[in-house]
Each structure stands twice: as structure tokens, then as C-alpha cells.
Amino acid sequence: MTLKRAYNFNAGPSALPEEVLVKAQKELVNFNETGMSVMELSHRSKDYEAIHNEAKTLLAELLSIPDNYEILFIQGGASLQFSMIPMNFLTEEKVGNYVLTGSWSEKALKEAKILGRSTAVAATTKETNYNRIPKLTELNVSPDDGYVHITSNNTIFGTQWKEFPNIENNMLIADMSSDILSKPLPIEKFSMIYAGAQKNLGPSGVTVVIIRKDLLEKTNENTPSMLRYDTYAKNNSLYNTPPTFSIYMLKNVLQWVSERGGVAETDRRNQEKAALIYNAIDESNGFYQGHAETESRSLMNLTFNLRNEELSKKFLQEAKEEGFVGLNGHRSVGGCRASTYNAVPYEACDQLQQFMTKFKKRHE
Amino acid sequence: MTLKRAYNFNAGPSALPEEVLVKAQKELVNFNETGMSVMELSHRSKDYEAIHNEAKTLLAELLSIPDNYEILFIQGGASLQFSMIPMNFLTEEKVGNYVLTGSWSEKALKEAKILGRSTAVAATTKETNYNRIPKLTELNVSPDDGYVHITSNNTIFGTQWKEFPNIENNMLIADMSSDILSKPLPIEKFSMIYAGAQKNLGPSGVTVVIIRKDLLEKTNENTPSMLRYDTYAKNNSLYNTPPTFSIYMLKNVLQWVSERGGVAETDRRNQEKAALIYNAIDESNGFYQGHAETESRSLMNLTFNLRNEELSKKFLQEAKEEGFVGLNGHRSVGGCRASTYNAVPYEACDQLQQFMTKFKKRHE
Numbered sequence: 001m002t003l004k005r006a007y008n009f010n011a012g013p014s015a016l017p018e019e020v021l022v023k024a025q026k027e028l029v030n031f032n033e034t035g036m037s038v039m040e041l042s043h044r045s046k047d048y049e050a051i052h053n054e055a056k057t058l059l060a061e062l063l064s065i066p067d068n069y070e071i072l073f074i075q076g077g078a079s080l081q082f083s084m085i086p087m088n089f090l091t092e093e094k095v096g097n098y099v100l101t102g103s104w105s106e107k108a109l110k111e112a113k114i115l116g117r118s119t120a121v122a123a124t125t126k127e128t129n130y131n132r133i134p135k136l137t138e139l140n141v142s143p144d145d146g147y148v149h150i151t152s153n154n155t156i157f158g159t160q161w162k163e164f165p166n167i168e169n170n171m172l173i174a175d176m177s178s179d180i181l182s183k184p185l186p187i188e189k190f191s192m193i194y195a196g197a198q199k200n201l202g203p204s205g206v207t208v209v210i211i212r213k214d215l216l217e218k219t220n221e222n223t224p225s226m227l228r229y230d231t232y233a234k235n236n237s238l239y240n241t242p243p244t245f246s247i248y249m250l251k252n253v254l255q256w257v258s259e260r261g262g263v264a265e266t267d268r269r270n271q272e273k274a275a276l277i278y279n280a281i282d283e284s285n286g287f288y289q290g291h292a293e294t295e296s297r298s299l300m301n302l303t304f305n306l307r308n309e310e311l312s313k314k315f316l317q318e319a320k321e322e323g324f325v326g327l328n329g330h331r332s333v334g335g336c337r338a339s340t341y342n343a344v345p346y347e348a349c350d351q352l353q354q355f356m357t358k359f360k361k362r363h364e
Numbered sequence: 365m366t367l368k369r370a371y372n373f374n375a376g377p378s379a380l381p382e383e384v385l386v387k388a389q390k391e392l393v394n395f396n397e398t399g400m401s402v403m404e405l406s407h408r409s410k411d412y413e414a415i416h417n418e419a420k421t422l423l424a425e426l427l428s429i430p431d432n433y434e435i436l437f438i439q440g441g442a443s444l445q446f447s448m449i450p451m452n453f454l455t456e457e458k459v460g461n462y463v464l465t466g467s468w469s470e471k472a473l474k475e476a477k478i479l480g481r482s483t484a485v486a487a488t489t490k491e492t493n494y495n496r497i498p499k500l501t502e503l504n505v506s507p508d509d510g511y512v513h514i515t516s517n518n519t520i521f522g523t524q525w526k527e528f529p530n531i532e533n534n535m536l537i538a539d540m541s542s543d544i545l546s547k548p549l550p551i552e553k554f555s556m557i558y559a560g561a562q563k564n565l566g567p568s569g570v571t572v573v574i575i576r577k578d579l580l581e582k583t584n585e586n587t588p589s590m591l592r593y594d595t596y597a598k599n600n601s602l603y604n605t606p607p608t609f610s611i612y613m614l615k616n617v618l619q620w621v622s623e624r625g626g627v628a629e630t631d632r633r634n635q636e637k638a639a640l641i642y643n644a645i646d647e648s649n650g651f652y653q654g655h656a657e658t659e660s661r662s663l664m665n666l667t668f669n670l671r672n673e674e675l676s677k678k679f680l681q682e683a684k685e686e687g688f689v690g691l692n693g694h695r696s697v698g699g700c701r702a703s704t705y706n707a708v709p710y711e712a713c714d715q716l717q718q719f720m721t722k723f724k725k726r727h728e
Contacts, residue, residue, distance in 0.1 A: 018393070
């Protein structure tokens with residue numbers, strides 16, 4: 001394949017594997033000799049259901065998800081999960097306990113409060129502008145917690161949990177939108193994992209939920225059908241029309257990861273890719289400054305600044321001219337950010353490292 | 365274009381215009397010379413925002429939507445709207461009044477009840493198995509109604525409203541999932557119109573909401589951010605990551621309708637298409653029996669039975685062998701159904717009429 005591809009470092013929606021796009025293109029108008037696009041298939045047809053079920057099977061295999069978990073496909077992104085979690089799991093006696101490691105954890109907590117549920121903060125690293133993940137010993141948890149909620153990877157600040165806490169009854173819930181499928185996971189530690197697809201899993205429009213089955217029986221009867229996890233579990237996520245094309249793309253991405261050696265191999269590649277850029281930062285004598293503390297550094301979102309805003313702007317401008325896409329930091333924090341999700345090729349990271357080295361030579 | 369295309373009569377997801385699919389295929393890997401797929405664009409990028417805003421502009425033009433309405437893109441389908449409507453508009457004194465014309469209206473009412481809100485039934489045609497739309501004089505409405513809710517087209521039973529009631533303060537809300545964009549609409553009569561995209565608008569995964577601006581100020585502060593209409597209005601439906609590819613396809617479908625002469629011309633074509641099949645029913649001396657009363661007949665979903673279940677099964681089997689897709693009635697009612705949405709070509713309807721006539725000759 002010799003298509004001219006951008007060096008896409010978008011934080012999400014983000015790069016998809018070229019092979020997956022080429023396959024989707026080939027099949028787009030006539031899927032599987034049906035004379036129809038995937039988008040034109042009934043969600044009750046055998047052709048579609050095969051895609052839907054294969055996506056579930058592939059995810060279960062790749063992440064070694066045990067049988068006592070269900071995989072659900074929901075719409076609305078992680079942002080809707082922020083509300084569904086307290087709606088489904090917080091009864092009067094239970095407290096939703098949140099570890100704050102950035103904007104997304106804050107938003108998750110905010111939605112539980114809007115609903116008027118009891119909440120607590122297990123730990124926060126806000127005082128150092130979320131430049132690190134708290135140590136496990138810093139967490140303040142209690143047996144009354146309905147759950148403990150974490151954000152496994154912080155897209156905006158560039159930090160990532162390297163080890164997960166052991167919570168009573170394993171009632172740990174994680175927003176893994178930006179690092180699911182990037183490495184092997186100890187699923188048993190979690191009661192629920194959720195992830196918007198638009199970083200490592202596929203295009204936007206579908207959210208994957210991995211939920212332990214015993215949690216499906218706890219929902220209050222005043223909860224709307226579309227906001228109850230058991231509605232999705234009982235109906236194989238086909239209670240109403242699912243986002244069929246997004247799930248088809250998810251299936252193709254999962255196949256691609258599987259064919260390339262699974263999540264352990266993906267993890268190895270991601271470490272290699274991130275090392276290129278972190279090395280460029282570490283060997284720059286402070287020309288580039290990473291935002292995150294070294295032991296909390298994310299392998300997915302690599303955040304850094306230059307010595308002043310003017311130079312950062314120049315860096316971003318020249319990078320853009322060289323064909324790099326999406327290197328601006330999030331509008332809430334500024335600076336630079338390279339998102340090196342699964343589908344970002346080694347070559348793009350290598351090119352970025354070279355550009356960083358050359359830019360430094362010209363401007364230090 | 366000479367692709368082998370199925371005669372696709374699916375009720376939704378359903379046929380898309382061939383031209384739209386071919387365009388999407390061409391652009392799939394490299395959109396607008398960006399070196400990226402539409403699916404890989406950031407939702408905060410200029411390239412994507414142009415698509416997003418063009419979809420809104422085109423819809424406003426095609427349906428002559430006045431300036432005091434907002435167009436929103438939401439996930440979760442019409443089924444999530446069933447809950448969002450009472451959550452946003454029913455305060456303690458207000459009653460949600462529902463006209464029941466089929467399964468979808470029943471579900472809309474059910475969700476208002478789950479939330480514990482006050483509801484009423486303005487009219488129902490359940491006693492005749494939803495074979496007609498009530499006359500406007502049959503509606504029992506009151507000034508206390510927060511809104512009156514109707515389903516403008518009933519996908520399962522094959523009925524459609526031909527004229528809309530005048531409700532106090534125009535507090536009429538319509539689920540138009542299966543007939544939006546099929547004909548010109550008196551938008552001013554409605555406080556809100558909503559529609560899952562997967563019939564006339566595009567692929568599944570996005571729901572279009574057209575809402576009068578004064579309704580955006582009424583939401584209770586305990587409502588989750590993702591379930592408030594004003595969250596979408598204030599953020600141009602970009603509060604969180606929208607389903608970007610679905611919205612891109614929506615934009616392309618709207619362009620296609622616009623290029624083919626708009627909704628008045630679409631209405632003319634739809635009448636012509638439906639007439640082919642209704643004629644085959646009416647001229648069959650009872651061999652085919654329409655479910656809906658003549659004056660309530662839908663131009664989108666044409667429902668009929670044969671004289672017994674065995675013959676219906678034979679009809680469906682032979683039709684399938686001839687390459688017709690999606691003619692089974694909904695699993696809740698059985699029989700046959702041809703969905704002739706905007707993108708179903710005249711030729712497919714013509715072929716179906718011919719098949720119906722031949723089948724009758726062989727089996728009467």
C-alpha cells in the first residue's frame with residue numbers, strides 16, 4: 001500500500017489502521033456479496049448479527065475476559081457513562097468514590113453530583129496540575145463505597161495508571177477510553193470497564209462496556225430502559241438499533257490487532273513508539289519538558305511543552321507544515337501532545353522524533 | 365453505475381442512495397486530500413466542523429426550518445428520546461399526553477411512566493390493532509399538557525399522519541424517525557421533532573432533533589448533562605465526541621435529496637413508488653390485504669397480508685429467492701411489509717409490483 005497518509009497524532013477521533021480502512025472501502029458498497037452496504041443491513045439480519053457477535057468474541061479473546069462478564073455496545077460516549085454509572089449502582093447507602101487524575105475524572109464526579117448521589121474523593125493530584133497518578137497507598141477507600149472510579153489514562157494531562165488497586169469485592173470501575181486494548185489487563189480487578197471507541201477501538205459512535213454479571217441486578221426500577229445496563233445485556237445490545245457501521249469498524253480493528261499478535265505484542269510496539277518521543281524529550285536538556293512525572297507517563301498521550309508559549313507555537317506551526325496532524329495540546333491546557341494510539345505507525349513516531357531533534361537544533 | 369444492487373425494502377437500517385455510497389467509498393481512506401479518513405478527523409478540526417455545519421444548513425434549507433429552532437445531533441436513537449422528552453419537559457404540574465398509534469408510541473409513553481411523570485392518552489387506535497390514525501377531532505387534549513406526543517409514521521403497522529393537529533402553544537412533539545424528509549412539513553406546529561437517522565437520513569448512530577429555542581430553558585438542574593437538550597444547543601452538538609461518520613453520511617444524503625429537487629419532489633416520487641404497490645394490493649381482489657385503512661396508509665411502510673400464513677410464508681420465500689430483501693413484517697405482527705423510503709429506487713418498487721402480480725397469478 002502506497003497511499004499518502006498523514007502523520008496523525010489526533011487525541012480522538014484518531015488514526016485507524018490503514019489496512020482496516022482499505023478493507024472497509026472495498027466492502028463499502030457491496031458487503032459480502034449481499035448487494036448492500038453494511039450500513040444498509042437490518043440489525044436483525046444474519047449478516048449483521050455475525051459482525052456484532054464477532055466483535056464481542058474478538059474482544060473477549062484479546063482481553064481474556066472471563067465468562068462472568070458481559071460485553072455491551074452503548075451509544076453516547078464515556079460522557080453518558082458518567083451518568084449511567086451512578087444511576088445504575090448508587091443506592092441510598094452507597095457512596096461513589098472517585099480518584100481525580102484529570103478533567104475526565106472531574107466530569108465523571110460532577111455527573112454523580114448532578115444526580116444528587118453520595119460521593120467521595122479517594123485521592124486527587126490536582127494540586128500539581130494532574131502531573132501524576134496517585135500511589136495506591138494514597139487512596140482513601142471505604143467498605144461503604146458502591147464503587148471506586150478511576151480514569152486509567154488521562155488524555156489531556158498525559159498520565160496513565162501502571163498498576164491497579166485491589167478494591168473490596170473488586171468494585172473498581174475504570175474509564176479506559178484512551179488506553180483500552182493497548183496492553184494486557186487484569187480484568188478480574190474491575191466490576192466494570194468502559195471505553196468510547198474513538199481512540200484504540202474504531203470510529204466514534206459506540207462505547208464498549210465490560211461489566212461483571214452480578215452488577216446487572218442492582219438497577220432501580222425508575223431508571224429509563226436505555227440507561228440500564230441490563231437492557232443491553234438481556235438483548236445482546238440489540239434492544240434498539242445499534243450504531244451498526246461503528247460496530248463493523250470495531251470488529252475490523254479487533255481483527256487487525258488479533259492478526260498482529262494481540263495485546264501483548266501491541267503493548268511492546270506502543271512502548272517502542274513512545275520511547276522514541278520520550279527519548280527526544282529526555283535527551284533535549286530541557287528544550288522539551290514533559291508534563292507528567294516519569295513514573296506516571298502515558299504510553300498513549302505524550303504531553304510536553306517548549307520553554308515558552310511563543311516557541312511552542314512555532315513548533316506546532318512548523319510541524320503542521322511538515323504534515324504532522326493533531327500535535328496541539330488540549331484547548332484547556334495548551335502546549336503539545338502526541339497521541340500514539342495502537343493504529344499510529346512506528347514510522348510516524350520516528351518522523352516526529354526526527355522533527356523534534358531538528359527543530360531543537362535550529363532553535364536552542 | 366452498474367453495480368448489482370439488492371432490492372432493499374428493509375425497515376431500518378435501510379437502503380441508502382447508491383450515489384452516496386459510491387461517494388463515501390471514494391473518499392473513505394483519503395478525505396478531501398487530508399491523507400486521513402473522515403473517521404480519523406478530530407471533531408474539533410475545520411474539516412470535520414465544515415461537514416457538521418453543512419449537515420445542519422442543508423436540513424434547515426430542505427425542511428424550511430425557521431430561525432427560532434435549533435438542530436441537534438444526539439446518540440441513542442429515538443428510544444433514548446422517549447426518556448429525554450419527559451426528563452426535560454415534564455415538571456410536576458405538567459402532563460405528557462400521548463397519542464397511541466402503535467408500538468413506538470406505546471414505548472414512548474412507557475418511558476415517561478418509568479420516570480414517574482404524569483401522563484395521559486389523548487387517543488388510541490389499539491382496539492383495531494392500530495390500523496388507522498385517529499381523526500383530529502378524536503384527540504382529547506388539555507391546556508395542562510406539557511406536550512402532546514405523536515408518532516408521525518408507524519413503521520410496524522404501516523400508518524401515517526396526513527395532517528397534524530393544532531396544539532396550544534404548538535406544544536406538539538413528533539417522533540418522525542420513519543418519515544422525516546419524505547415530504548414538506550409545517551414545522552411551526554411542532555415544539556420538537558426527532559428522528560433516528562437510519563431510515564430516510566443516513567446510517568444508524570445519530571438522531572436528529574429539531575427543537576424550538578424557548579424549550580431549551582426549561583430543564584431541571586438534576587438532569588444529567590448528556591440528557592439535557594440545552595447541552596447540545598449550547599455546544600453545537602459538540603459537547604462530547606459526536607458520531608462523526610454518521611453525521612458525514614447524513615450530510616451526503618441531505619445533499620443528494622437537495623440535488624434531486626428537495627422534499628416536494630421527493631414526496632412526488634414517494635407517492636409514485638407507493639402507488640405501484642398499493643395498486644397491486646387494491647387490484648388483487650383480496651389476494652393481498654392491506655393492514656391499514658386507506659386514508660391512513662403510510663407512504664413509507666406498506667403492510668399487507670396474504671389469505672393465510674402459509675401463503676404469506678411462500679410469498680416471502682419466493683420473494684427472497686428473487687432478490688428482494690426485508691419484506692417480512694415486523695416480528696411482533698407478522699405478514700409482509702415493504703419499506704419504500706426515499707432511497708429505495710422506483711425500479712425496486714416496480715419489480716416488486718411485477719413479482720406480486722406474477723405470484724398472484726400462480727397462486728390465486
